[in-house]
Amino acid sequence: MKTALYKFYSWGRSTLSISSKNYLNSKKFQHNSLAIGKSMSYGDCCLNQEGNIYQITDNKIISFDKYKGFITCQSGLTIADLHKITIPLGWMIPVSPGCENITIGGAVANDVHGKNFHRYASFGSHIDFLIILKSNGKKFFCSKTKNVTLFKATIGGIGLTGIILEIGFKLRKIDTILTDTYFKTFSDIRCYLPIAKEFDSKFEFSAAWVDLSNYSCGRGVVFGSNFSKQKYLPTQYKKKVLFKLPNLKINFINRITSILFSKIYYLRYKLSFAKYFQNTIFDVLYPLDSIENWNLIYGNKGFIQIQASCPKNNFVSFFKDISKKILSKTSSPLSVIKMFDKKKSFGMLSFPKTGHITIAIDIPNKDFSDKFFYEIESIVDKYNGRFYLAKDSFMSKNFFYKSYKRIPQFMKYKDKNLTSSMYKRLF
Numbered sequence: 001m002k003t004a005l006y007k008f009y010s011w012g013r014s015t016l017s018i019s020s021k022n023y024l025n026s027k028k029f030q031h032n033s034l035a036i037g038k039s040m041s042y043g044d045c046c047l048n049q050e051g052n053i054y055q056i057t058d059n060k061i062i063s064f065d066k067y068k069g070f071i072t073c074q075s076g077l078t079i080a081d082l083h084k085i086t087i088p089l090g091w092m093i094p095v096s097p098g099c100e101n102i103t104i105g106g107a108v109a110n111d112v113h114g115k116n117f118h119r120y121a122s123f124g125s126h127i128d129f130l131i132i133l134k135s136n137g138k139k140f141f142c143s144k145t146k147n148v149t150l151f152k153a154t155i156g157g158i159g160l161t162g163i164i165l166e167i168g169f170k171l172r173k174i175d176t177i178l179t180d181t182y183f184k185t186f187s188d189i190r191c192y193l194p195i196a197k198e199f200d201s202k203f204e205f206s207a208a209w210v211d212l213s214n215y216s217c218g219r220g221v222v223f224g225s226n227f228s229k230q231k232y233l234p235t236q237y238k239k240k241v242l243f244k245l246p247n248l249k250i251n252f253i254n255r256i257t258s259i260l261f262s263k264i265y266y267l268r269y270k271l272s273f274a275k276y277f278q279n280t281i282f283d284v285l286y287p288l289d290s291i292e293n294w295n296l297i298y299g300n301k302g303f304i305q306i307q308a309s310c311p312k313n314n315f316v317s318f319f320k321d322i323s324k325k326i327l328s329k330t331s332s333p334l335s336v337i338k339m340f341d342k343k344k345s346f347g348m349l350s351f352p353k354t355g356h357i358t359i360a361i362d363i364p365n366k367d368f369s370d371k372f373f374y375e376i377e378s379i380v381d382k383y384n385g386r387f388y389l390a391k392d393s394f395m396s397k398n399f400f401y402k403s404y405k406r407i408p409q410f411m412k413y414k415d416k417n418l419t420s421s422m423y424k425r426l427f
Contacts (some may be wrong), residue, residue: 079099082104095117157413257333
């Protein structure tokens with residue numbers, strides 16, 4: 001009997017795998033397998049070409065102490081479904097990426113970071129324990145005091161150390177979902193760093209958008225947000241979706257639309273008399289979630305996100321070189337910068353590095369040559385940087401081993417029966 005095969009896409013939709021679909025209903029799993037949640041990673045770490053994929057659908061909250069904020073949940077629970085329960089009670093996830101639809105298991109496997117890294121580090125720092133299933137059927141309770149090295153390998157371990165069954169972690173207390181947001185424009189990328197330092201010192205959430213157009217000199221807007229003193233918790237939390245993008249299979253992102261968007265977006269804040277507005281924490285953390293299926297705006301071929309970081313002292317030159325290279329082939333309206341200062345990440349393969357600045361750039365997939373990606377990698381290498389594994393789909397094996405020093409240690413804890421398209425490409 002032949003096994004049915006399915007197409008699995010990453011969120012960027014520029015990469016896919018043909019794999020068999022399985023559901024975890026036994027104590028063991030097969031050779032050449034990968035467990036996934038919602039496939040919200042942008043690259044190929046959530047794909048397994050010619051292998052088995054276990055779709056984790058177990059999404060229950062096992063226990064929740066609404067007074068202390070400690071929660072234990074299954075790995076298939078999404079942040080959005082978590083918030084439906086916890087937000088009205090005054091609790092939310094302490095660290096979140098820019099999407100609320102990812103699973104908690106995915107947040108662990110990619111050790112996600114967010115706009116409050118400078119205060120709360122990455123998600124792995126808030127995990128109390130994990131229950132991990134190995135392919136031999138054994139379950140391991142892992143924490144900062146028990147099976148510590150497996151714990152560190154699994155956080156940021158892109159799903160290769162075992163299947164995460166349960167996660168126990170502490171939520172953060174909130175009295176309101178309202179936020180006060182301030183912004184400041186800068187006319188040149190050289191002006192970014194002092195403003196970023198100022199905003200990181202004043203605000204819990206901060207990040208910047210930068211104009212990647214040829215004429216802009218790296219101008220942009222830094223945003224900083226704190227929770228408002230005005231207390232307000234909704235009795236029922238419902239995700240706000242403005243509209244659902246239809247699958248028209250048309251790429252709306254080109255040089256003209258990118259330049260037009262970037263110019264309007266920058267001038268909107270540059271010419272504003274007000275330097276402050278009130279919104280909600282969901283507007284701060286998840287602006288793109290208000291457009292369902294926003295990734296379809298890049299058309300049938302999808303998009304690639306290049307997310308890399310480098311030491312902050314190198315960042316101005318790094319930005320100029322990488323933007324020049326990208327603009328020689330394509331364009332992007334979406335480029336976000338965040339400073340990783342002071343805090344450290346917990347996992348062996350975690351991306352954030354103290355003293356680095358990261359930039360994430362979305363570009364339409366245009367079947368770029370290997371030479372283009374090699375030149376991008378060479379720029380990151382030149383400035384002592386690294387790529388984020390959750391977003392990567394093109395990094396070379398040599399550069400991976402050069403930029404992530406703890407791979408040999410990590411490999412001691414990899415499950416022999418777990419693999420992925422990324423693993424086959426990089427390890």
